[in-house]
Amino acid sequence: MGSAYKRIVVVGGGTAGWMAATALATALPAHTVELVESEEIGVIGVGEATFPAIRNLHRLLGIDEAEFLRATQGTYKLGIEFRDWRVRGEHYFHTFGDLGDLSGPDCLWGHFRRLDDASLGTLGEQCLPSVMASMGRFQGLASEENKPFNYAYHFDAVLYAVFLRKLALQRGVRRTEGRVVDVRRRADGGVAGLKLADGRELAGDLFIDCSGFSALLLGRTLNEPFIDFSHWLPVDRAWAVPSEPDGTDMTPYTRATALEAGWAWRISLSSRIGNGHVFASRYLDEERAREQLLRQLDGRPLAEPRLLRFTTGHRQRCWVHNVVGLGLASGFLEPLESTSIFLIQSGLGHLIPVLQESPAPGAAEIEHYNTGMTRQFERIRDFIILHYCLTARRDSALWRDVASMELPETLAFKLHAWRQAGVLHQYAWEGFDAHSWLAIHAGMGHWPERADPGLEELTRAEASQALRQRRARFAAVAAAMPSHDAYLRRVLAR
Numbered sequence: 349m350g351s352a353y354k355r356i357v358v359v360g361g362g363t364a365g366w367m368a369a370t371a372l373a374t375a376l377p378a379h380t381v382e383l384v385e386s387e388e389i390g391v392i393g394v395g396e397a398t399f400p401a402i403r404n405l406h407r408l409l410g411i412d413e414a415e416f417l418r419a420t421q422g423t424y425k426l427g428i429e430f431r432d433w434r435v436r437g438e439h440y441f442h443t444f445g446d447l448g449d450l451s452g453p454d455c456l457w458g459h460f461r462r463l464d465d466a467s468l469g470t471l472g473e474q475c476l477p478s479v480m481a482s483m484g485r486f487q488g489l490a491s492e493e494n495k496p497f498n499y500a501y502h503f504d505a506v507l508y509a510v511f512l513r514k515l516a517l518q519r520g521v522r523r524t525e526g527r528v529v530d531v532r533r534r535a536d537g538g539v540a541g542l543k544l545a546d547g548r549e550l551a552g553d554l555f556i557d558c559s560g561f562s563a564l565l566l567g568r569t570l571n572e573p574f575i576d577f578s579h580w581l582p583v584d585r586a587w588a589v590p591s592e593p594d595g596t597d598m599t600p601y602t603r604a605t606a607l608e609a610g611w612a613w614r615i616s617l618s619s620r621i622g623n624g625h626v627f628a629s630r631y632l633d634e635e636r637a638r639e640q641l642l643r644q645l646d647g648r649p650l651a652e653p654r655l656l657r658f659t660t661g662h663r664q665r666c667w668v669h670n671v672v673g674l675g676l677a678s679g680f681l682e683p684l685e686s687t688s689i690f691l692i693q694s695g696l697g698h699l700i701p702v703l704q705e706s707p708a709p710g711a712a713e714i715e716h717y718n719t720g721m722t723r724q725f726e727r728i729r730d731f732i733i734l735h736y737c738l739t740a741r742r743d744s745a746l747w748r749d750v751a752s753m754e755l756p757e758t759l760a761f762k763l764h765a766w767r768q769a770g771v772l773h774q775y776a777w778e779g780f781d782a783h784s785w786l787a788i789h790a791g792m793g794h795w796p797e798r799a800d801p802g803l804e805e806l807t808r809a810e811a812s813q814a815l816r817q818r819r820a821r822f823a824a825v826a827a828a829m830p831s832h833d834a835y836l837r838r839v840l841a842r
């Protein structure tokens with residue numbers, strides 16, 4: 349059993365720091381929570397797209413959706429549109445919806461493949477939020493039970509941290525402005541206190557390292573090794589720039605367009621468009637990457653592009669002694685599926701119950717936490733690699749290399765299970781369910797080699813009718829919804 353954690357100190361006031369402080373203060377009212385941040389250093393200021401789990405966090409924190417959207421210039425996100433990933437000129441959606449039965453005689457994708465009939469449209473037309481996205485429609489959910497689809501948000505990352513900060517301070521979090529310049533260690537190697545540039549010291553029992561890429565405690569102080577994923581995910585730079593809205597409706601989805609040596613994101617916020625070009629410097633120099641980004645903006649840039657450098661991977665352990673790393677301090681996978689904020693939330697979702705159950709978590713709890721976080725990084729890594737390794741593009745070195753690279757065993761097994769038997773294998777700690785995996789396989793034109801004989805229980809005519817009906821129903825449901833702009837305006841006026 350370790351020593352009791354009563355005083356929690358959060359280092360860093362970016363998205364991770366303020367999410368952690370707000371959640372900890374809400375869930376653990378008997379603890380003291382203090383956050384130290386440095387305006388001089390600032391926050392990374394990117395991270396505009398999220399995952400539906402964020403709505404659970406907001407529910408637990410009692411956040412009102414309209415207030416949050418107003419404060420963060422937020423919009424709704426139904427998923428991601430991938431352009432040019434398999435070959436140039438093609439696109440597909442990965443949205444937060446379901447694609448019917450995934451196995452058995454009613455297996456939707458199985459019948460779709462078996463019929464192989466162009467008049468049925470795309471598999472995406474069998475998924476309600478993909479239809480909504482392609483039509484630019486949006487509507488909130490009548491209830492959280494039996495929901496026909498799920499959704500997330502886009503927001504301004506800097507405004508989100510400010511929004512959470514206000515909430516955290518209301519919930520009793522103490523904020524200290526200051527730069528941490530040194531760390532006082534405990535005899536067992538843990539952290540006893542943080543020394544600030546002005547001479548003050550912050551003592552604590554548990555330290556949450558949310559210091560961003562500098563990983564002040566987990567990396568610089570405790571030297572926890574970094575597990576490098578860059579041989580699978582070679583992107584290591586991003587240019588980010590906001591641009592003027594282009595006068596068209598705000599898209600209720602993120603767009604990810606594959607480019608020569610990476611991909612570009614486009615995110616509609618209510619006041620501007622967020623853009624970025626994530627690329628591998630091994631294949632493209634920074635200046636050309638900047639030009640490629642600026643060339644494909646829909647509107648005038650509103651600032652000078654900003655360059656960010658990173659390495660994909662994670663700390664071997666995210667919880668070491670009395671330090672838990674969250675956010676960029678614990679690791680980073682490229683932002684293709686908007687999973688960083690989700691991983692912060694997931695870390696908190698596992699940490700908080702441990703702290704609620706035991707005032708002094710021991711080695712077993714810490715190991716369990718670390719295993720879980722490692723698995724999540726690995727599962728999401730595999731899912732992101734899937735977007736690359738199935739490409740049919742051979743027009744530049746990056747695409748040729750990712751199409752032939754050796755895959756992690758866990759992913760190779762999944763690809764084998766899908767190709768041989770049409771099985772969407774799921775491991776423990778998956779971040780993405782089988783419907784998401786199917787959306788990428790289908791979007792990339794990657795199908796099993798054989799049809800399941802069980803599908804013969806339905807005649808071709810019956811299967812065709814079922815698919816046509818589902819497609820027509822979703823088209824009608826989406827067409828009856830307001831446009832995303834109109835719905836958002838209504839919510840913001842509440």
Ligand SMILES: Cc1cc2nc3c(=O)[nH]c(=O)nc-3n(C[C@H](O)[C@H](O)[C@H](O)COP(=O)(O)OP(=O)(O)OC[C@H]3O[C@@H](n4cnc5c(N)ncnc54)[C@H](O)[C@@H]3O)c2cc1C
Nearest residue numbers: 360361362363364392395397528559560675676683688689
């Ligand atoms: C190009 C790019 C695009 C991204 N897009 C997405 C996305 O779409 N969706 C998503 O979920 N995530 C995305 N992310 C990740 C996302 O930006 C982060 O997960 C999120 O913003 C959390 O950042 P953070 O709080 O860990 O770090 P930061 O925002 O960097 O905050 C670090 C904090 O630590 C403080 N600090 C550092 N050193 C000290 C010190 N010595 N003393 C005191 N304070 C200190 C800083 O002042 C700051 O307050 C993206 C990341 C990149 C690089």
